[in-house]
Amino acid sequence: MASELEFIDNYRKFLRATEVLLEPREIMVATTPSDVVLTEDDMKLLHYKPRTEKKATDIPVLMVYALVNRYYILDLQPDKSVVRKMLDDGLDVYMIDWGYPSGADRWLTLDDYINGYLNDAVDKVRKLSGKDKINLIGICQGGTFSVIYTALHPEKILNLVTLVTPVNFDTDKGLLHVWAKALDVDKMVDTYGIIPGDIMNAGFLLTDPFRLLIDKYVGLFEKMECERDDQECLTTNEQTVSNFLRMEKWIFDSPDQAGEAYRQFIKDFYQKNLLIKNELVIDGQKVNLKNIKVPLLNIMAQLDHLVPNEASIPLNDAVASTDKDMAVFPTGHIGIFVSGKSQREIVPKITSWLIPRSKSKAAEKGSGGPAKPEEG
Amino acid sequence: MTDGDGSTPHVHSELEVTHDFFELWLKAYEATYGKLIDVPAVGPTRERAEKVRKTVDTTVNLYAAWMQSVANFQSVFAEATRRTRQQTIEQATEGSPPVSSKDYYELWMETFSDTFKEFLKSPAFASDLGHLTSLSVDYQKCNQEMLETNVMKPLAIPTKTEIEEINKEVYQLKKTVRDLSRRLESLSEKH
Numbered sequence: 116m117a118s119e120l121e122f123i124d125n126y127r128k129f130l131r132a133t134e135v136l137l138e139p140r141e142i143m144v145a146t147t148p149s150d151v152v153l154t155e156d157d158m159k160l161l162h163y164k165p166r167t168e169k170k171a172t173d174i175p176v177l178m179v180y181a182l183v184n185r186y187y188i189l190d191l192q193p194d195k196s197v198v199r200k201m202l203d204d205g206l207d208v209y210m211i212d213w214g215y216p217s218g219a220d221r222w223l224t225l226d227d228y229i230n231g232y233l234n235d236a237v238d239k240v241r242k243l244s245g246k247d248k249i250n251l252i253g254i255c256q257g258g259t260f261s262v263i264y265t266a267l268h269p270e271k272i273l274n275l276v277t278l279v280t281p282v283n284f285d286t287d288k289g290l291l292h293v294w295a296k297a298l299d300v301d302k303m304v305d306t307y308g309i310i311p312g313d314i315m316n317a318g319f320l321l322t323d324p325f326r327l328l329i330d331k332y333v334g335l336f337e338k339m340e341c342e343r344d345d346q347e348c349l350t351t352n353e354q355t356v357s358n359f360l361r362m363e364k365w366i367f368d369s370p371d372q373a374g375e376a377y378r379q380f381i382k383d384f385y386q387k388n389l390l391i392k393n394e395l396v397i398d399g400q401k402v403n404l405k406n407i408k409v410p411l412l413n414i415m416a417q418l419d420h421l422v423p424n425e426a427s428i429p430l431n432d433a434v435a436s437t438d439k440d441m442a443v444f445p446t447g448h449i450g451i452f453v454s455g456k457s458q459r460e461i462v463p464k465i466t467s468w469l470i471p472r473s474k475s476k477a478a479e480k481g482s483g484g485p486a487k488p489e490e491g
Numbered sequence: 492m493t494d495g496d497g498s499t500p501h502v503h504s505e506l507e508v509t510h511d512f513f514e515l516w517l518k519a520y521e522a523t524y525g526k527l528i529d530v531p532a533v534g535p536t537r538e539r540a541e542k543v544r545k546t547v548d549t550t551v552n553l554y555a556a557w558m559q560s561v562a563n564f565q566s567v568f569a570e571a572t573r574r575t576r577q578q579t580i581e582q583a584t585e586g587s588p589p590v591s592s593k594d595y596y597e598l599w600m601e602t603f604s605d606t607f608k609e610f611l612k613s614p615a616f617a618s619d620l621g622h623l624t625s626l627s628v629d630y631q632k633c634n635q636e637m638l639e640t641n642v643m644k645p646l647a648i649p650t651k652t653e654i655e656e657i658n659k660e661v662y663q664l665k666k667t668v669r670d671l672s673r674r675l676e677s678l679s680e681k682h
Contacts, residue, residue, distance in 0.1 A: 121592055156665070221655065222662035231669070290611055297621030299628070306632040308655055321611065325604040333596070 132339035135352050142360050145187035147199050149210070153239045157214025158232040160239055163202055171205030171466070172473035174273055175244045177237060178210045181256035182228070182376070183315055185368050186212050188452050189254070192361055195453045197462055204466040209240050211257075216373040221308040223373035225260075225380065226398035233264050237271050248273035250469055255279050255422060255448075256380070259390070262430065263397060266406040274472050276412045276465055279419055279448055281426040282404075282433065285388040288423035290322045295385035304374040312369030322420055335359050362453070391429055407434035412468045413441040414461065419448040440468065510562040517555050525551070542637040549633045553626045560623055563616070571606035575599050 153160035178198070180186035189210070190198040201208050211233065216223065240249050251272050253261025258280025265272045286292050303310060320327050338355050340348070389395040395402040411434055415427045424443060431439050444461055446454050451461060528548050532540040578598060582588050589595040610616055639650040 118592070125592065155669075219658040219661040219665065222659055227666070287612075293612065293614070293617045294620055297617045299621065299625045302625055302628045302632075306628045306635070308651070308658075323604065324607060325600060330600050330604075 128336055128339050131352075132336045135339060135349075135356050138353070140353075140357060140360075142357065142364055144192065144361055144364060145190045146193060147190050147196055147202070152209075152243060153236060155232055155235055157216060157220065158236070159212040159214065160236045161210045161212060162243070163198055163208045163210070165207065166199065166202040167205055169205050170207065171470045173207070173244065174246055174248070174250055174473035175207040175209055175240050176201065176250045176252055176469070177240050178208065179233065179251065179253045179257035179261050180211065180213070181254060182213055182216075182372060183256060183369065185365060185370065186210055188365050188449065191365060191453055192358065195358075195458070197452050197457060200458055200462040201466060204462070204470075206466060206469070207244065209236070211236050213370070215370045216309055217371070221374045224375045224398075225263075228373075228376055229260050229264050230267065230398055233260060234268065237264070237268070241271065246273075247271070250274045250276070250473060252276040252278065252465070253280055254452075256281070259384070262404070262407070263390070263395070263402050265409060266402050266404055267397065267400060269406050269408060272409050274410045274412070274469055275407065276414070276469065277427070277430065278414045279416055279422045279427065279451055280413070280430065281384075281422045283388065283391045283426050283429040284385045285391075286423055286425040288425050289419075289421060291318065291421060292385060292423070292426065294318065295381055298381060298385075300378050300381040300386075304378040308374050310372040310374060310377050312371045315372065316367060316369045319421070362449075391433055393433075404430075404433040405435045408436055410438040410472050411436045411440070412465065413439070414451070414465070415441065415443045416448055416451045417443050417445045418450070421448045438472070510558050513555070513558050517551070520551065539641045542633070542640050546630075546633045546637045549626070549630045553623075553630045556619075556623045556626045560619055563610075563619065567607055567610040568603075571603045574606055575602045578602060 148164045149161040150164070151159050152162045178186070178189060180189065190196045193199060198208055198210065213228075213232075237249060237251075241247060248271060251261045251265060251274070253259070253276070255278070258277040259282060261275060262277060262280065262282060265275050284292055284295075335355070339352055383389045383395055387394075390402065391404070393401065393403045393405070411431065413427060413430050415422075415424045417424065428441070431441050442464055444451065444456060446456050451457060525548070528544045532538075532544065534540075575598060579589060579595070582598075589598050635651060639652060642648075643650045
């Protein structure tokens with residue numbers, strides 16, 4: 116009898132959830148107002164409009180997201196927006212949107228992304244702000260790019276912040292690191308040209324198939340337990356579904372990958388682990404991490420199944436910075452950006468670390484000395 | 492979860508029987524029709540015929556690897572089912588069996604998730620995945636070449652290969668223009 120009642124209860128939940136899902140709604144993401152201040156092929160540089168009159172520092176922040184998935188995880192919704200929180204804390208925020216590679220982008224190399232688009236974005240931010248040096252925040256693969264960029268162009272960066280950033284790829288803690296070693300990437304790129312985003316997605320889903328393909332959706336239905344006349348609960352349900360659909364939109368908004376850049380990333384990073392050995396070559400130039408002398412904040416997620424901590428921790432020893440810090444938060448790879456902890460602890464950690472280090476005279480135009488936080 | 496040699500444990504399943512049958516069929520195919528595929532093509536349609544034959548060969552190779560992967564997954568599925576059953580019995584023996592469907596679902600989810608993670612982490616799976624991906628790309632490439640040679644070229648439809656060549660030219664031109672623009676900008680700033 117109990118099992119029949121349970122079945123009826125579950126069925127009722129399913130029907131209620133279906134009712135909520137069927138309600139018309141528009142899923143909005145990346146709602147923080149911004150201007151496009153630079154466009155180069157598919158790449159756009161966004162400059163967010165300030166949300167407070169009081170500037171915490173004149174030094175702008177450039178955020179660099181990965182080529183995989185889209186930058187707007189940092190601005191998913193108003194109450195879960197890293198960007199908005201930084202603006203509220205008085206930072207001047209820029210963001211690179213890499214766009215969706217197609218056609219001729221198949222030939223783009225890591226040099227094009229790092230010494231081309233990223234460098235042009237940095238120069239644009241420097242020009243608009245009137246500062247010689249800016250703050251760089253790199254996220255995931257964008258963090259790897261930011262590390263390389265800082266090593267190649269240290270004169271343009273004042274402070275470097277990395278979030279869930281892999282630099283040491285020789286680890287068996289993350290499944291992607293294990294699988295990538297057996298991948299014939301030459302054959303893939305020579306055949307596909309541009310690597311379909313769906314292949315990347317399949318790989319990510321395979322890292323935890325039962326949780327990501329079943330439990331996540333069961334969990335959504337589990338939350339739908341309202342009585343028809345319980346308006347407060349129904350409103351919560353609506354929010355739950357909207358949040359869920361926003362995240363679904365982001366997860367499966369997977370740009371294709373520029374073939375040559377993908378080839379180099381898999382071979383030189385995942386298979387040969389050249390970056391941390393200071394053996395990586397970009398456009399004929401060796402990337403020496405000891406060239407990084409700027410203050411460094413390296414942030415990791417303890418439960419990260421895509422970029423295990425072992426892939427990020429060695430960065431602090433590899434650079435020559437004397438002012439360097441690392442922080443590990445008990446959350447997952449995505450939780451770094453969208454969890455309550457992100458708003459309460461992670462973004463405040465970044466801003467409170469960056470602001471005092473952005474008030475040095477070295478940051479002013481025309482000065483090239485080493486940056487130190489202002490005393491007092 | 493894995494044996495000492497990194498391979499998945501041998502758990503009998505219905506699918507393994509299917510796989511064994513397929514392997515038998517594959518051996519027979521390779522000894523008979525498969526050999527015909529290796530016979531050099533002749534005559535004016537030689538190139539086209541070779542493309543078709545190669546496509547057949549890569550399809551068979553992909554199918555064989557796919558069957559192997561499915562059989563491996565089926566073994567892990569059987570192992571996860573065995574562990575779930577064992578844990579259910581253990582919990583019942585301890586006096587706290589899963590009562591509701593939710594309890595059972597949670598036990599099932601945790602056991603299956605953990606069992607599959609062990610499998611997915613194994614070097615054997617990484618190797619199989621790399622092999623399957625490689626064969627899948629071979630299949631894709633052969634199909635593309637076969638279609639380009641046998642269908643698109645005769646119908647004067649631009650092929651992917653031709654478009655890629657143009658894309659490469661476009662990329663190089665854009666890169667040259669961008670480099671020149673930067674140099675011009677740098678020169679104008681100096682003067």
